[in-house]
Amino acid sequence: MGRSLDFYLDVLHFDILFTADHGGDKRVPPAVHPRDGTALAMVRLGAAALLLQAVDEMPAAVRGAWPAGAARPGAGMSVYLLGLDPDGLVASLPPHVHVAQAPATQPSGMREAVLIDPVNGYAIAVGKSMGRPGGGG
Numbered sequence: 001m002g003r004s005l006d007f008y009l010d011v012l013h014f015d016i017l018f019t020a021d022h023g024g025d026k027r028v029p030p031a032v033h034p035r036d037g038t039a040l041a042m043v044r045l046g047a048a049a050l051l052l053q054a055v056d057e058m059p060a061a062v063r064g065a066w067p068a069g070a071a072r073p074g075a076g077m078s079v080y081l082l083g084l085d086p087d088g089l090v091a092s093l094p095p096h097v098h099v100a101q102a103p104a105t106q107p108s109g110m111r112e113a114v115l116i117d118p119v120n121g122y123a124i125a126v127g128k129s130m131g132r133p134g135g136g137g
Contacts, residue, residue: 001054002035003119005043008052011097012089014043022054048081079117084126086113105130 008014018028019041040053086103090113093099100123101114112127 001038001041001052004052004117005035005038005041007117007119008041008043008050011094012045013092014045014050017042017044017049045081045084047083050079050081079122080125080127083128085128086111086126089113089126090115101125 009016018026019038020026021037022039024039038054040051042049042051044050090099090103093115096118098116098118099113100116101112103111103113105111109130110127111130112125114123114125116122117124
């Protein structure tokens with residue numbers, strides 16, 4: 001969890017809405033949020049919010065849902081964050097972050113980029129409407 005928080009807070013610049021430890025004690029800003037011992041965290045970037053939860057804290061049915069032999073819990077999973085500027089986000093990333101798809105405008109009218117969460121393996125797509133048909137704007 002600490003490495004995930006490092007990535008989302010320090011690299012992608014999300015803010016913490018709240019965290020909880022393994023005992024379920026919830027911490028809400030502006031309290032100090034230690035990264036060690038955090039079992040779950042709700043983080044926000046603009047209007048996008050994401051819940052990070054340690055695998056051992058998830059219900060057994062969820063933990064057992066990943067295919068046998070999957071290298072990472074995020075294998076085959078993507079997260080789409082709508083309303084974020086892909087160009088600005090990618091431009092602000094340090095060079096070690098893997099960008100799987102550079103910002104590009106799709107036929108749908110969405111401008112999108114895809115990066116890989118280096119801790120969990122999630123494909124993280126960020127996009128915003130360019131105001132064209134099919135792009136929601």
